[in-house]
Amino acid sequence: MVCSTMKAGTECAFMTKTGCGYNGGTCHQIVEQCEGCQRTVEFAAGKFCSSYPNPIIKWRASACNFATHTKVEAQDRQKINPLKASKRNNKKK
Numbered sequence: 001m002v003c004s005t006m007k008a009g010t011e012c013a014f015m016t017k018t019g020c021g022y023n024g025g026t027c028h029q030i031v032e033q034c035e036g037c038q039r040t041v042e043f044a045a046g047k048f049c050s051s052y053p054n055p056i057i058k059w060r061a062s063a064c065n066f067a068t069h070t071k072v073e074a075q076d077r078q079k080i081n082p083l084k085a086s087k088r089n090n091k092k093k
Contacts, residue, residue, distance in 0.1 A: 003027075006045045014053060027053040034059075036069040 003012040005020050006027045014022040029046045030037075039050045049055045051066045058064035063072070 007041070007043050007048055008045075010041075010043075022053045028056065030055050031059055033064070034067070037064075037066075038068040039066055 001012065001015040001017075003010050003015050003020070005015075005025070012020070012027075014020055014027075020026055027048055030040050030049055034040055034047075034049060034055050037049075040047050041050045042048075049066070052058055052064075055064065058066065063070050
């Protein structure tokens, strides 16, 4: 349904006939860490995330998985001993 509270005129999954069904009854504005993200949208009531209604929860534990301005660092792969790997492959055959 179309939001009639904070993001007036946009489609919202939490909007019902009785009003906003999200916790607290409204979406929450973005936090500092969200600045620079492509998912932020500015409305008359302020800046909001287009993907998530309460961005502070996404940033509480670690980086938001919706953030377009942060990059996840790849973890180093564990080194494999080629001799042991070839022995394992021979056992499987």
